[in-house]
Amino acid sequence: MIDLAAFSWRFLKVWKRNLVVYQRIWKVSFLTPLFEPLFYILAFGLGFSGLIGSVHYGGADLSYTAFIVPALIATAVMWNAFFETTYGSFVRMYYQKTFDAMMATPLSLEEIIIAEIVWSASKSVAAAAIMLTVLGLLGFVQLPMGLLLIPLAFVGGLAFGAIGMFFTGIIPTIDMFNLPIFLFVTPMFLFSGTFFPISNLPGWMQPFALAFPLYHLAELARRFSIGTSETGTIISIGYLIVFFLFFTVLSFGAMKKRLIQ
Amino acid sequence: MENIIEIQNLVKTFDGIAAVNEISFFVQRGEFFGLLGPNGAGKTTTIRMLYGFSPRTRGKLRIFGMDISTEYRKIKARIGVCQQDNTLDPDLTVEQNLHVFAEYFAIPKKEAFERSRELLEFFALNHKKDAKVLELSGGMARRLILARSLINKPELLILDEPTTGLDPQARHQVWEKLEELKETGITVVITTHYMEEASRLCDRLVIVDHGKILVDGSPEDLIDRYAGRHIIEIEGPDQALIEYMKKHDFEYDDLDRRLILYEPEGRDLNHTIRERFCNEKCIYRNSTLEDVFLRLTGRGLRE
Numbered sequence: 190m191i192d193l194a195a196f197s198w199r200f201l202k203v204w205k206r207n208l209v210v211y212q213r214i215w216k217v218s219f220l221t222p223l224f225e226p227l228f229y230i231l232a233f234g235l236g237f238s239g240l241i242g243s244v245h246y247g248g249a250d251l252s253y254t255a256f257i258v259p260a261l262i263a264t265a266v267m268w269n270a271f272f273e274t275t276y277g278s279f280v281r282m283y284y285q286k287t288f289d290a291m292m293a294t295p296l297s298l299e300e301i302i303i304a305e306i307v308w309s310a311s312k313s314v315a316a317a318a319i320m321l322t323v324l325g326l327l328g329f330v331q332l333p334m335g336l337l338l339i340p341l342a343f344v345g346g347l348a349f350g351a352i353g354m355f356f357t358g359i360i361p362t363i364d365m366f367n368l369p370i371f372l373f374v375t376p377m378f379l380f381s382g383t384f385f386p387i388s389n390l391p392g393w394m395q396p397f398a399l400a401f402p403l404y405h406l407a408e409l410a411r412r413f414s415i416g417t418s419e420t421g422t423i424i425s426i427g428y429l430i431v432f433f434l435f436f437t438v439l440s441f442g443a444m445k446k447r448l449i450q
Numbered sequence: 451m452e453n454i455i456e457i458q459n460l461v462k463t464f465d466g467i468a469a470v471n472e473i474s475f476f477v478q479r480g481e482f483f484g485l486l487g488p489n490g491a492g493k494t495t496t497i498r499m500l501y502g503f504s505p506r507t508r509g510k511l512r513i514f515g516m517d518i519s520t521e522y523r524k525i526k527a528r529i530g531v532c533q534q535d536n537t538l539d540p541d542l543t544v545e546q547n548l549h550v551f552a553e554y555f556a557i558p559k560k561e562a563f564e565r566s567r568e569l570l571e572f573f574a575l576n577h578k579k580d581a582k583v584l585e586l587s588g589g590m591a592r593r594l595i596l597a598r599s600l601i602n603k604p605e606l607l608i609l610d611e612p613t614t615g616l617d618p619q620a621r622h623q624v625w626e627k628l629e630e631l632k633e634t635g636i637t638v639v640i641t642t643h644y645m646e647e648a649s650r651l652c653d654r655l656v657i658v659d660h661g662k663i664l665v666d667g668s669p670e671d672l673i674d675r676y677a678g679r680h681i682i683e684i685e686g687p688d689q690a691l692i693e694y695m696k697k698h699d700f701e702y703d704d705l706d707r708r709l710i711l712y713e714p715e716g717r718d719l720n721h722t723i724r725e726r727f728c729n730e731k732c733i734y735r736n737s738t739l740e741d742v743f744l745r746l747t748g749r750g751l752r753e
């Protein structure tokens with residue numbers, strides 16, 4: 190099913206194409222990761238923490254702000270990658286016919302898909318790096334250990350980029366991305382131990398939270414920025430990698446079915 | 451002569467319906483080969499199989515003597531494709547479109563830049579090199595697609611309706627460029643709905659309909675074979691004329707308000723018709739490829 194000859198470093202050419210386009214708009218794109226965490230910290234950290242006090246997590250008592258800051262990085266990683274391979278890739282594939290043009294060159298469809306996913310992960314890395322700078326300066330992230338958030342953002346970005354690409358392969362029209370966002374991303378955003386520990390969830394919901402890639406990403410983000418987590422580091426990294434591989438393979442199938450007729 | 455393309459009994463079905471149904475042809479190095487046919491005839495489907503975009507359902511297809519399903523990288527490195535849809539990258543400028551495309555072919559940067567400059571020059575797009583693609587006129591966009599398809603110095607150029615939607619000036623300009631390219635020995639497969647374009651550019655062509663090849667030959671040869679040298683168009687034909695033609699067994703098409711008479715070789719019917727049967731208006735003219743096309747594919751609307 191997987192044809193090894195279809196994979197080569199040529200995928201970097203497609204990645205580079207996206208970079209060329211990004212260079213024109215980066216000035217706008219970097220504002221979000223710069224200011225968004227500040228808004229959240231203001232709203233939740235300052236506004237909310239008075240109501241909450243401390244959060245019991247991983248055997249320690251954390252201030253609410255300290256608890257959510259790593260999760261903010263994790264969700265930014267998720268949104269950046271997921272939006273890129275859903276809306277971004279869909280526009281390129283469907284409206285701009287960019288993939289059609291590429292397929293008249295020696296590029297394989299697999300390389301195009303890999304490039305899109307890797308590109309989405311790169312955008313996650315860029316966002317995480319900017320956030321890390323801000324949050325590190327404010328003292329919310331321990332350094333130098335926090336630098337591990339950069340490679341983590343890449344792995345997390347791959348996982349969310351891959352599932353986004355899969356949705357792009359099966360979704361009939363662009364408005365229908367609402368559906369996976371509503372059914373999958375939003376619940377994940379809220380219930381992955383991002384804004385409160387999953388131990389506060391009803392018992393029957395906890396296994397679902399454990400299946401969310403965002404849960405593992407947020408866990409790892411906490412491990413790397415404040416040195417505490419509730420799940421094994423290797424397990425969480427392994428989960429993200431398996432998730433990425435699984436949905437990448439699924440998206441090869443979906444995109445082939447969609448584009449190659 | 452070396453065969454650049456060899457197709458034998460090629461079939462493509464979509465949900466059991468054949469869009470391309472057992473077609474066979476070959477194209478030799480240096481030839482300009484035309485693929486004509488009404489809307490939905492199967493031209494684009496054939497072309498997509500040629501450059502490896504769609505897998506074939508059945509049949510043999512070899513390009514440069516290689517199999518596209520296994521050696522697609524080698525083949526695609528040596529062909530240029532101009533798709534029917536506009537597939538220019540709207541996120542990039544004119545020049546970036548060429549540079550980025552060159553990357554896909556792994557052309558070294560220096561060479562890519564040089565080649566882009568030459569191509570922009572050749573297609574008179576130099577003054578637009580920093581423009582966004584969406585700011586280009588239809589004619590310029592087409593020229594840019596052509597330029598882009600030449601970035602890898604292809605031996606085989608595949609053009610799916612390269613001049614559709616262009617004004618006559620732009621179309622003539624594209625023809626001139628294609629003729630200049632022909633001098634370089636490039637092989638071209640082209641589809642078009644403009645018969646004048648096919649007559650002017652193609653050394654050989656096939657007319658397809660419903661996924662099958664109806665005829666193949668050079669434009670002149672096809673005109674001779676299927677439309678005679680001359681045609682007389684008679685407006686408002688009367689019964690007497692029809693009887694006269696039936697009696698002499700002349701070939702004609704009766705379109706109700708208009709009758710098209712294919713003058714047989716060596717007969718001068720023009721005078722007879724004018725004197726005896728011309729009630730309203732009669733035109734005596736050379737036959738064209740369009741006559742052949744309409745005769746073979748019928749005059750009914752498609753799709």
Ligand SMILES: Nc1ncnc2c1ncn2[C@@H]1O[C@H](COP(=O)(O)OP(=O)(O)OP(=O)(O)O)[C@@H](O)[C@H]1O
Binds near residue numbers: 469488489494495
């Ligand atoms: N992806 C597809 N799925 C189903 N049917 C298809 C598909 N692509 C083409 N067809 C059908 O195959 C037939 C041939 O289409 P094709 O696009 O090859 O025609 P064409 O000769 O290029 O026409 P045109 O001159 O309009 O471009 C048509 O009946 C079309 O509806």
Ligand SMILES: [Mg+2]
Binds near residue numbers: 493495610
């Ligand atoms: Mg077509």
